[in-house]
Amino acid sequence: MSKKPLILVTNDDGITAPGIRTLISVMKEIGDVVVVAPDSPQSGMGHAITLDSTLHVEKVTIDDGDQDEYSCSGTPADCVKLAINEILDRRPDLCVSGINHGSNSSINVIYSGTMSAAIEAGIEGIPAIGFSLLDYNWNANFEATKSYIKTITKNVLTNGLAKDVVLNVNFPNVSEQVIKGIKVCRQARANWKEEFDKRKSPQGKDYYWLTGKFVNLDSGQDTDEWALENGYVSVVPVQFDLTAHDSIKTLKKWKLND
Amino acid sequence: MSKKPLILVTNDDGITAPGIRTLISVMKEIGDVVVVAPDSPQSGMGHAITLDSTLHVEKVTIDDGDQDEYSCSGTPADCVKLAINEILDRRPDLCVSGINHGSNSSINVIYSGTMSAAIEAGIEGIPAIGFSLLDYNWNANFEATKSYIKTITKNVLTNGLAKDVVLNVNFPNVSEQVIKGIKVCRQARANWKEEFDKRKSPQGKDYYWLTGKFVNLDSGQDTDEWALENGYVSVVPVQFDLTAHDSIKTLKKWKLND
Numbered sequence: 167m168s169k170k171p172l173i174l175v176t177n178d179d180g181i182t183a184p185g186i187r188t189l190i191s192v193m194k195e196i197g198d199v200v201v202v203a204p205d206s207p208q209s210g211m212g213h214a215i216t217l218d219s220t221l222h223v224e225k226v227t228i229d230d231g232d233q234d235e236y237s238c239s240g241t242p243a244d245c246v247k248l249a250i251n252e253i254l255d256r257r258p259d260l261c262v263s264g265i266n267h268g269s270n271s272s273i274n275v276i277y278s279g280t281m282s283a284a285i286e287a288g289i290e291g292i293p294a295i296g297f298s299l300l301d302y303n304w305n306a307n308f309e310a311t312k313s314y315i316k317t318i319t320k321n322v323l324t325n326g327l328a329k330d331v332v333l334n335v336n337f338p339n340v341s342e343q344v345i346k347g348i349k350v351c352r353q354a355r356a357n358w359k360e361e362f363d364k365r366k367s368p369q370g371k372d373y374y375w376l377t378g379k380f381v382n383l384d385s386g387q388d389t390d391e392w393a394l395e396n397g398y399v400s401v402v403p404v405q406f407d408l409t410a411h412d413s414i415k416t417l418k419k420w421k422l423n424d
Numbered sequence: 425m426s427k428k429p430l431i432l433v434t435n436d437d438g439i440t441a442p443g444i445r446t447l448i449s450v451m452k453e454i455g456d457v458v459v460v461a462p463d464s465p466q467s468g469m470g471h472a473i474t475l476d477s478t479l480h481v482e483k484v485t486i487d488d489g490d491q492d493e494y495s496c497s498g499t500p501a502d503c504v505k506l507a508i509n510e511i512l513d514r515r516p517d518l519c520v521s522g523i524n525h526g527s528n529s530s531i532n533v534i535y536s537g538t539m540s541a542a543i544e545a546g547i548e549g550i551p552a553i554g555f556s557l558l559d560y561n562w563n564a565n566f567e568a569t570k571s572y573i574k575t576i577t578k579n580v581l582t583n584g585l586a587k588d589v590v591l592n593v594n595f596p597n598v599s600e601q602v603i604k605g606i607k608v609c610r611q612a613r614a615n616w617k618e619e620f621d622k623r624k625s626p627q628g629k630d631y632y633w634l635t636g637k638f639v640n641l642d643s644g645q646d647t648d649e650w651a652l653e654n655g656y657v658s659v660v661p662v663q664f665d666l667t668a669h670d671s672i673k674t675l676k677k678w679k680l681n682d
Contacts, residue, residue, distance in 0.1 A: 348680040
């Protein structure tokens, strides 16, 4: 029987994306790999799940590797739920998601399908990591990420992660020689300055495209944005207890029951 | 000129849902109301946003009230972005989302379209509250929620909220007489024990329906689940800094740069 760890691989760009193909190739050097990923791109899906519709899963072969791969009609979170409950014959030792084509640093974690898959695995008690490269191109060069992914993954398998914590890893869009190393960070305070592109349809009706400009509101040097801007790989421990514990005391002083 | 607060109302069950109609009626007693809500149900959408498609907005009249209402083709988070950036002529003083038909307590906050709208407003620096009733029925009775919504909303307008914090309010599914009051809580540790209902299509292909059983893993009496089970309205302060700050020190000891 294999003593290798069982690694579930998923993403939000779809099962044929170059990012997940890179991630699969790295994971195959570490463990036994099963892929359950969306059949089409799911970027910006946040932590969506499919409640009012059916889910379809198909066993597929994308490259000539020996890993089992399943293409799923659902969201990244659906893929993780289905993999753990229906597809895998034992609990995975690790779930990795990505490599996303584009940043999931700072506030982007909230909108991220890549991270929703990692968080879903975390909710199920499985150590999980989301990987993203700051390059939105389909043909982005993922070479520089490989050795860092291996290092971080091996550390997670060796050390484990705290209960209810998963990792959000982002790579700067620079060559391997320029990367300075790995930095453990906090999520930067940031938002998007939305600019809607308002247009008229051929029928004369208004419609909009969402566009925007990312604004880093955080001058701290301990943030993921700082790390990435300065050539580091950022690692942020992410939790899904959203309670703002510091606010509880304040709210308890309010006149809510008078 | 009106000195009333400007209140943006949205939800994830769609603009015609009884829950949002109740919320609008309460908010009209407190301020000037503008409604920007999805044209169709968006439950389980998490913090999805529309990146690869167009957004359509239509001014609509649902009841005979004097509030402006806009029906939007996007997700709850899209509605808030569009409202703030394109529809409203000044920044709202408050954003309220709901009343959701169904619970958004504990881990449900992660999957919640209702809360994603509140969080989106929070990211934009606008005080925000999500309201949910523990009754999934379209014809749920929202009467008991009204006075509590008014109390909580007025407290938020008077006291403000800490930076980057929004409120997640859930109502037990009991009559007004039975509600014991309002409790400030933390998010309970919980998950869903998924059970996929596997079926065969008329064409002989497997497909799945996602079903599941909610499991409260938390025995604490300071949680939202405890409050709701014991007849209280739960109020959880929610943050969108997902950093697991306690884990940073541990991760810094890992051998990531050897």
